[in-house]
Amino acid sequence: MSTADVDVDVVIVGAGPAGLSAGLNLARSMHSVLIFDANRPRNAATLSSNGFLSRDGISPLELRKLGLAEIEKYPDTAFQPALVESIRRSKSGTFVVVASGLRGSAARTSVTCSIVVLASGLTEVLPDLPSIYHFYGTSLHSCLVCDAFEKRGQALALIGETNDLAERAVLISRWTDDLIVFTNGVGVVTSRDEHSLADRGIRVIREPIADVEGGRGGMTGVRLDSGEVIARVGGFVRPEYVANIGFAEELGVKRDANGLIEVDGYGRTSVPWVYAAGDITPPGPKQLIIAAGAGAMVAGGISRDEYLGISGPWAAVGAGAGPVGAGAAPVGESSAPGKSARTR
Numbered sequence: 171m172s173t174a175d176v177d178v179d180v181v182i183v184g185a186g187p188a189g190l191s192a193g194l195n196l197a198r199s200m201h202s203v204l205i206f207d208a209n210r211p212r213n214a215a216t217l218s219s220n221g222f223l224s225r226d227g228i229s230p231l232e233l234r235k236l237g238l239a240e241i242e243k244y245p246d247t248a249f250q251p252a253l254v255e256s257i258r259r260s261k262s263g264t265f266v267v268v269a270s271g272l273r274g275s276a277a278r279t280s281v282t283c284s285i286v287v288l289a290s291g292l293t294e295v296l297p298d299l300p301s302i303y304h305f306y307g308t309s310l311h312s313c314l315v316c317d318a319f320e321k322r323g324q325a326l327a328l329i330g331e332t333n334d335l336a337e338r339a340v341l342i343s344r345w346t347d348d349l350i351v352f353t354n355g356v357g358v359v360t361s362r363d364e365h366s367l368a369d370r371g372i373r374v375i376r377e378p379i380a381d382v383e384g385g386r387g388g389m390t391g392v393r394l395d396s397g398e399v400i401a402r403v404g405g406f407v408r409p410e411y412v413a414n415i416g417f418a419e420e421l422g423v424k425r426d427a428n429g430l431i432e433v434d435g436y437g438r439t440s441v442p443w444v445y446a447a448g449d450i451t452p453p454g455p456k457q458l459i460i461a462a463g464a465g466a467m468v469a470g471g472i473s474r475d476e477y478l479g480i481s482g483p484w485a486a487v488g489a490g491a492g493p494v495g496a497g498a499a500p501v502g503e504s505s506a507p508g509k510s511a512r513t514r
């Protein structure tokens with residue numbers, strides 16, 4: 171174990187609900203915390219966030235503002251709008267996090283810490299249609315439980331290029347009986363599935379799409395390559411998702427077949443003292459309250475690992491020497507590699 175001083179106990183990458191909730195609970199567990207955020211939350215496209223208990227319908231920006239304000243009440247917490255560019259492990263076992271300022275600022279920060287929490291979320295890629303992002307988050311959505319209630323009973327589209335469109339369509343039919351599936355000539359719907367969708371009154375259009383049509387008032391239809399416009403007032407898309415993890419490649423955390431960071435129940439990754447929470451962990455895109463819950467679990471896991479010794483996946487890689495007793499200061503191989511001067 172290194173006894174090297176670090177600038178801060180924990181660096182959190184991402185100020186979405188996962189990172190903020192980890193930050194809040196870590197601050198309450200006597201950690202110094204620095205949160206970096208690149209200000210690109212995935213839900214920025216929408217005006218209201220639904221389904222977060224006690225905050226149903228709140229604007230995503232407001233939710234973030236409230237979360238940050240709560241964290242900043244605690245001593246030894248800081249938020250820095252910046253893009254994390256790299257994280258590497260130093261010889262002493264601590265982490266060196268390099269981040270650059272936002273909006274073209276040349277300012278660059280290098281910070282050392284004992285523990286890293288990856289909560290940088292996902293980037294979604296929608297089918298390549300000229301106007302689709304214009305309607306995303308208002309007329310078109312991706313999460314059913316988040317947004318289908320407001321679309322109930324309407325003439326909806328499901329647009330996607332994946333092979334799970336039939337299943338998705340059946341799920342959407344809970345909210346409307348006027349649904350058309352658009353495969354854009356790419357998405358897979360077997361003829362068997364097409365027949366069972368037809369039995370439910372759901373049509374499948376396989377022709378490539380030229381664009382989504384509409385104006386300020388919202389979406390009005392889907393224009394096919396042939397020029398035909400199918401009237402639709404909104405609906406759902408099936409994005410592809412990419413984990414925002416390029417900056418942490420050097421750490422070598424284990425990822426699943428979809429590129430998501432594998433974690434145990436406490437958010438431990440395959441690399442000791444690196445934790446992950448939120449949409450960046452399997453099964454991928456979820457909901458705000460789930461990401462927030464995962465962040466809280468990570469904070470609990472970190473405190474356990476510091477004071478009770480490492481167990482779980484890291485014991486196998488020789489990073490832990492077993493429990494050292496509740497309330498004891500971190501000692502031996504099982505303790506975090508450094509402690510910030512501020513919290514000593």
Ligand SMILES: Cc1cc2nc3c(=O)[nH]c(=O)nc-3n(C[C@H](O)[C@H](O)[C@H](O)COP(=O)(O)OP(=O)(O)OC[C@H]3O[C@@H](n4cnc5c(N)ncnc54)[C@H](O)[C@@H]3O)c2cc1C
Nearest residue numbers: 184186187188208210213219220254291316448449457458
């Ligand atoms: C359009 C839309 C609408 C949604 N509506 C709802 C809803 O109504 N209800 C609901 O419960 N869920 C909704 N969701 C889902 C919800 O937004 C996500 O599940 C949730 O935000 C995931 O939280 P997270 O903390 O894991 O990631 P995010 O909220 O995506 O936060 C990740 C943060 O990490 C930052 N980041 C990424 N890379 C870096 C880097 N290199 N350096 C610094 N910072 C970085 C990003 O800027 C971002 O702020 C919606 C999603 C979308 C796309």
